[in-house]
Amino acid sequence: MTLTETSPKKTLTEARSKRFLDGFTDFIRRMEKEGKAGSYVERFKKVVLSWTAYNNLQVKLKVNVKGSSDTPTIANERIPGKDELSRILRMASPGRRVSVAMIAFSGLRPESLRDYLGTDGIRLEDLIEARCPQEASSSRRPPPSCS
Numbered sequence: 331m332t333l334t335e336t337s338p339k340k341t342l343t344e345a346r347s348k349r350f351l352d353g354f355t356d357f358i359r360r361m362e363k364e365g366k367a368g369s370y371v372e373r374f375k376k377v378v379l380s381w382t383a384y385n386n387l388q389v390k391l392k393v394n395v396k397g398s399s400d401t402p403t404i405a406n407e408r409i410p411g412k413d414e415l416s417r418i419l420r421m422a423s424p425g426r427r428v429s430v431a432m433i434a435f436s437g438l439r440p441e442s443l444r445d446y447l448g449t450d451g452i453r454l455e456d457l458i459e460a461r462c463p464q465e466a467s468s469s470r471r472p473p474p475s476c477s
Contacts (some may be wrong), residue, residue: 338381345382345389355393368397410434423451 336344344350354375361371372395375453380387410418415434419427432438432452454460 341378341381342385342387345378345387351391354391358393358395362396368395368400368403371395372398 334383342351358371358374360370361374362379375391375393375395379391381388415430422430431444432443433440437454442452
């Protein structure tokens with residue numbers, strides 16, 4: 331039996347068998363040989379443990395995943411310096427400038443700004459402390475917190 335050719339129900343019936351545990355170990359080793367990140371491979375182990383625990387089965391998967399705490403996709407990322415941030419802010423449109431400033435200066439996460447459709451997220455009226463100067467004018471209707 332291979333892990334990818336089973337169903338969730340079958341996983342529960344076979345989870346404690348030596349065959350399942352050996353198959354799971356083989357699956358993990360195959361993923362590692364394919365060059366998958368350890369943090370990616372570790373998720374499979376967490377999913378199986380979570381599924382079995384949810385169904386009141388205590389299963390011990392005694393397989394160590396190499397590099398389970400590594401994050402290779404962000405290993406070479408770095409925070410932009412002052413000059414780079416200044417250049418980003420100057421080149422951005424006014425709406426994007428606000429987004430960049432919120433992320434850079436307040437620690438807000440990008441997913442807090444909008445959902446994947448760009449229709450929902452944090453709004454100026456959500457920021458109780460935000461104040462708009464009286465002389466600020468725009469062709470758009472000001473948000474409720476500025477009126």
